[in-house]
Amino acid sequence: MNWDRPTLTDSGGYQVFSLAKFRKLSDEGVKFQSHHDGSYQFFTPEFVVDIQRAFGTDMMMPLDVCAPYPCSREEAEESVRLTTLWARRSKDQFLKTQSNDRKQFLFSIVQGATHKDLREQSAKELVALDSDAYAVGGVSVGEPVKDMFEALEWTMPFLPENKPRYFMGIGLPDQIVKAVGEGVDMFDTCLPTRMGRHGTAFTKTGRVILKNAENEKSQMPIDDQCQCKVCATYSRAYIRHLLRCKETFGMTLVSYHNLYFYINLMKDIRRAIEEDNYQSFQEEFLRKYRSELVEVK
Amino acid sequence: MNWDRPTLTDSGGYQVFSLAKFRKLSDEGVKFQSHHDGSYQFFTPEFVVDIQRAFGTDMMMPLDVCAPYPCSREEAEESVRLTTLWARRSKDQFLKTQSNDRKQFLFSIVQGATHKDLREQSAKELVALDSDAYAVGGVSVGEPVKDMFEALEWTMPFLPENKPRYFMGIGLPDQIVKAVGEGVDMFDTCLPTRMGRHGTAFTKTGRVILKNAENEKSQMPIDDQCQCKVCATYSRAYIRHLLRCKETFGMTLVSYHNLYFYINLMKDIRRAIEEDNYQSFQEEFLRKYRSELVEVK
Numbered sequence: 001m002n003w004d005r006p007t008l009t010d011s012g013g014y015q016v017f018s019l020a021k022f023r024k025l026s027d028e029g030v031k032f033q034s035h036h037d038g039s040y041q042f043f044t045p046e047f048v049v050d051i052q053r054a055f056g057t058d059m060m061m062p063l064d065v066c067a068p069y070p071c072s073r074e075e076a077e078e079s080v081r082l083t084t085l086w087a088r089r090s091k092d093q094f095l096k097t098q099s100n101d102r103k104q105f106l107f108s109i110v111q112g113a114t115h116k117d118l119r120e121q122s123a124k125e126l127v128a129l130d131s132d133a134y135a136v137g138g139v140s141v142g143e144p145v146k147d148m149f150e151a152l153e154w155t156m157p158f159l160p161e162n163k164p165r166y167f168m169g170i171g172l173p174d175q176i177v178k179a180v181g182e183g184v185d186m187f188d189t190c191l192p193t194r195m196g197r198h199g200t201a202f203t204k205t206g207r208v209i210l211k212n213a214e215n216e217k218s219q220m221p222i223d224d225q226c227q228c229k230v231c232a233t234y235s236r237a238y239i240r241h242l243l244r245c246k247e248t249f250g251m252t253l254v255s256y257h258n259l260y261f262y263i264n265l266m267k268d269i270r271r272a273i274e275e276d277n278y279q280s281f282q283e284e285f286l287r288k289y290r291s292e293l294v295e296v297k
Numbered sequence: 298m299n300w301d302r303p304t305l306t307d308s309g310g311y312q313v314f315s316l317a318k319f320r321k322l323s324d325e326g327v328k329f330q331s332h333h334d335g336s337y338q339f340f341t342p343e344f345v346v347d348i349q350r351a352f353g354t355d356m357m358m359p360l361d362v363c364a365p366y367p368c369s370r371e372e373a374e375e376s377v378r379l380t381t382l383w384a385r386r387s388k389d390q391f392l393k394t395q396s397n398d399r400k401q402f403l404f405s406i407v408q409g410a411t412h413k414d415l416r417e418q419s420a421k422e423l424v425a426l427d428s429d430a431y432a433v434g435g436v437s438v439g440e441p442v443k444d445m446f447e448a449l450e451w452t453m454p455f456l457p458e459n460k461p462r463y464f465m466g467i468g469l470p471d472q473i474v475k476a477v478g479e480g481v482d483m484f485d486t487c488l489p490t491r492m493g494r495h496g497t498a499f500t501k502t503g504r505v506i507l508k509n510a511e512n513e514k515s516q517m518p519i520d521d522q523c524q525c526k527v528c529a530t531y532s533r534a535y536i537r538h539l540l541r542c543k544e545t546f547g548m549t550l551v552s553y554h555n556l557y558f559y560i561n562l563m564k565d566i567r568r569a570i571e572e573d574n575y576q577s578f579q580e581e582f583l584r585k586y587r588s589e590l591v592e593v594k
Contacts, residue, residue: 001535002530002531002535233299234299238298238299248545
């Protein structure tokens with residue numbers, strides 16, 4: 001891969017939940033069938049730490065249990081119980097395998113589905129383990145946006161402000177802006193490139209669906225306020241033509257614009273925080289941004 | 298498109314032959330059914346000049362008739378007759394529509410299939426029209442490489458040395474080197490990117506099939522003699538992994554390497570010509586390059 005900047009790797013907990021054909025949980029670990037080759041795999045918290053040590057990952061996630069949406073109270077309780085048990089074993093393995101060659105960091109992941117008391121319990125149990133950083137997990141699994149933000153609000157008060165707090169798998173620009181307002185420091189999302197491949201571009205006033213007929217002859221850039229090289233060079237009509245012909249260059253152009261948009265959104269967010277101006281930045285951003293409130297998986 | 302370097306556009310003659318569902322020729326033009334939307338289209342030589350004037354193309358091709366391989370003597374004769382007739386009409390239209398705003402150039406395209414006398418006849422008829430440049434067409438249509446080079450050898454003696462001579466749709470690196478030895482100045486080919494998308498890389502010693510099992514754990518670059526940034530950064534094993542996962546980045550990396558290879562091949566060719574050293578360059582290149590003599594369409 002030859003990537004010399006920071007890397008974060010997920011543990012497989014979410015992937016086993018969302019991609020594998022079969023998942024059998026026990027205190028020891030999780031058995032599942034690979035969607036790649038049908039092979040059976042057994043992951044333990046220790047193995048997942050070891051493999052991320054081998055990768056040389058900077059930010060490591062422990063194996064967790066992501067409950068589905070919707071799920072029963074019992075399933076949510078069990079996901080919290082196993083996630084805490086495994087977080088403890090992950091931390092032990094992490095301490096046992098520390099080296100001076102490379103400093104790595106181990107997160108822990110709060111679960112608890114859409115239950116306020118379970119979110120609190122999970123957060124407190126994990127904070128007692130003194131992780132390097134904390135993630136809010138079990139979100140972006142199909143629940144309404146309102147439930148996702150409730151899970152965040154129920155969790156954040158119990159996570160220490162002096163350590164990174166990470167909202168996993170989020171999200172759309174307005175969701176990021178709101179979550180930063182709740183104290184979140186870190187995000188991950190595939191949306192800039194996935195939406196880019198499908199021809200949807202982000203702007204400060206909302207999304208542009210490039211394939212729409214209204215763009216057929218538009219000589220406008222994707223966003224006339226944008227400084228990126230795609231907006232400086234190509235018209236909506238040309239990009240729409242590429243997308244309709246399934247020329248991969250069209251997907252590349254929209255993805256490039258979207259990454260530029262997200263990177264600049266995060267720069268704007270950092271600047272507003274530094275200038276102690278976040279509340280008015282957030283209000284202004286949300287006023288201009290027309291979220292379609294579409295659930296994007 | 299916003300491309301500020303030279304552009305060449307084909308006339309549609311070859312595309313109608315190879316892509317359309319239906320083709321009906323008359324002295325007036327060609328009727329065909331679009332493979333995009335099933336619509337019926339009628340192209341005349343005058344329309345094809347006009348549309349390339351509108352594009353602002355630097356190098357324009359006239360509408361020609363590309364005979365299939367194999368074809369009857371009668372089909373070959375008819376393709377020469379119509380191609381000459383249309384070349385004349387194209388030239389008339391080209392002269393009528395000349396503007397001082399933008400200098401454009403009109404080629405003509407030699408046909409004649411695999412018949413020596415027809416190649417000579419076609420070339421002489423077109424040279425009499427005093428085109429800006431000449432193309433050898435009706436090649437790369439499924440014929441054996443030997444026949445393709447015979448068509449070239451039968452044509453080149455009748456094309457003026459002081460005008461560009463263009464071998465259409467060629468080709469593999471060793472074919473380009475041989476054709477330059479015959480006096481060809483220009484080529485067009487999709488092979489660097491098409492082969493790149495399929496995971497085949499070009500080197501001075503032949504092709505590398507990256508998906509082959511032998512590359513599974515290879516820490517070598519595609520080509521350890523290559524100075525491109527792909528070869529400086531990524532191993533064969535990593536690129537093979539990307540290709541097998543159908544990550545488009547893998548196709549991008551191999552395409553990048555292949556374009557670098559072709560651009561440098563053409564630089565080497567120009568240098569050898571300038572140093573009046575082409576014969577020994579060609580022998581040395583062909584000695585090292587293991588052509589698989591595979592017909593690549």
